[in-house]
Amino acid sequence: xxxxxxxxxxxxxxxxxxxxxxxxxxxxxxxxxxxxxxxPQNITEASDDGGFLAKYTGRITTKDKVVFSRQMATLIGAGxxxxxxxxxxxxxxxxxxxxxxxDDIIAAVEGGKSLSDSxxxxxxxxxxxxxxxxxxGEASGTLDQALKRIAIQQEKDAAMMSKIRGAMVYPAxxxxxxxxxxxxxxxxxxxxxxxxxxxxxQTLPLITQIMVFVADFIINFGWLLIIFLGIGxxxxxxxxxxxxxxxAKDSIKLNVPLFGVMFRKLYMARFxxxxxxxxxxxxxxxxxxxxxxxxxxxxxxxxxINRAAEKVKGGKAxxxxxxxxxxxxxxxxxxxxxxxxxxxxxxxxxxxxxxYEDELDEEIRSISTAIEPILMVVLAVVAGGLxxxxxxxxxxxxxxxxx
Numbered sequence: 001x002x003x004x005x006x007x008x009x010x011x012x013x014x015x016x017x018x019x020x021x022x023x024x025x026x027x028x029x030x031x032x033x034x035x036x037x038x039x040p041q042n043i044t045e046a047s048d049d050g051g052f053l054a055k056y057t058g059r060i061t062t063k064d065k066v067v068f069s070r071q072m073a074t075l076i077g078a079g080x081x082x083x084x085x086x087x088x089x090x091x092x093x094x095x096x097x098x099x100x101x102x103d104d105i106i107a108a109v110e111g112g113k114s115l116s117d118s119x120x121x122x123x124x125x126x127x128x129x130x131x132x133x134x135x136x137g138e139a140s141g142t143l144d145q146a147l148k149r150i151a152i153q154q155e156k157d158a159a160m161m162s163k164i165r166g167a168m169v170y171p172a173x174x175x176x177x178x179x180x181x182x183x184x185x186x187x188x189x190x191x192x193x194x195x196x197x198x199x200x201x202q203t204l205p206l207i208t209q210i211m212v213f214v215a216d217f218i219i220n221f222g223w224l225l226i227i228f229l230g231i232g233x234x235x236x237x238x239x240x241x242x243x244x245x246x247x248a249k250d251s252i253k254l255n256v257p258l259f260g261v262m263f264r265k266l267y268m269a270r271f272x273x274x275x276x277x278x279x280x281x282x283x284x285x286x287x288x289x290x291x292x293x294x295x296x297x298x299x300x301x302x303x304x305i306n307r308a309a310e311k312v313k314g315g316k317a318x319x320x321x322x323x324x325x326x327x328x329x330x331x332x333x334x335x336x337x338x339x340x341x342x343x344x345x346x347x348x349x350x351x352x353x354x355x356y357e358d359e360l361d362e363e364i365r366s367i368s369t370a371i372e373p374i375l376m377v378v379l380a381v382v383a384g385g386l387x388x389x390x391x392x393x394x395x396x397x398x399x400x401x402x403x
Contacts, residue, residue: 077144272353
């Protein structure tokens with residue numbers, strides 16, 4: 001179906017409404033509007049061409065999605081009709097790309113589709129967890145509660161990722177500064193020391209000769225190095241998008257020293273929190289496991305969850321199905337076992353998620369504290385090597401002159 005932008009008069013309020021609707025033809029769009037109590041004044045077919053920059057700008061952030069979910073939950077909970085709620089959120093949204101998505105959703109809803117089906121047209125914005133919760137909320141008549149749970153889920157996930165990125169920012173900045181200083185010394189200072197020795201007919205110490213060789217290579221073939229580096233980065237990124245590359249990256253995350261434990265706790269928190277939210281909304285167990293496996297965003301952990309799902313399908317308890325899996329931390333099946341006995345699996349998964357979220361906070365603080373002295377040692381070694389390579393020949397010259 002095509003999308004048509006329209007300007008129409010709402011017969012119930014007398015107000016002029018501007019929005020969009022999906023239909024096969026312009027006349028079909030007009031009939032649809034008349035059936036919904038609108039008098040069409042202008043209908044034009046919408047263009048899909050948003051321009052070259054529109055395709056690469058206006059990214060929809062997690063914050064935008066959280067605000068959208070909370071606003072929709074509030075409006076629907078207050079008793080407003082679905083399309084009116086969507087239009088109100090559309091008018092309050094500043095992100096142009098999200099506004100275009102909401103326009104499509106409004107058009108689809110007005111065309112007779114359910115809200116979950118309308119959201120499913122934009123899987124690049126609304127993930128499987130979002131769609132599953134909305135579907136369950138529609139089926140149970142608790143759409144406002146489902147949208148609130150979605151917002152809470154998104155906020156917690158975003159908070160965890162923000163903390164992990166924050167722990168990595170400081171080391172990245174320090175390493176970038178170290179690299180910048182090294183390049184500056186090699187390109188600017190070392191050539192001057194070399195020229196000084198050449199003018200005096202003296203021989204450079206071995207460590208300085210090595211640095212001179214590296215400096216000459218960077219100065220003369222730096223452009224070639226940048227080209228090869230760019231090609232290497234391109235092919236490496238392409239490899240990371242293949243099945244083997246994704247598995248290798250996910251395996252490294254789980255086993256890398258210092259950060260591996262942190263990532264494991266992150267995935268367990270994400271699995272348990274997603275499971276709690278889905279079960280609490282009424283999503284069946286097997287569907288919950290399938291969606292949670294995708295939500296953890298790690299193929300190896302997802303494989304463990306999917307294997308457990310197959311065992312659950314065969315009649316095994318979830319806690320027993322998860323126990324043998326290497327990448328499922330023991331506390332999760334233990335809490336699920338308690339939930340199975342008490343009939344509160346969702347509540348126990350929520351408590352497990354909270355424990356891992358708290359431990360993740362502590363882990364991040366510990367890693368940040370441990371990284372600082374390591375970086376200081378690296379900085380001291382690099383700085384000492386540079387200073388030694390530059391000052392040794394100068395001291396040698398002074399001694400020769402004194403003699």
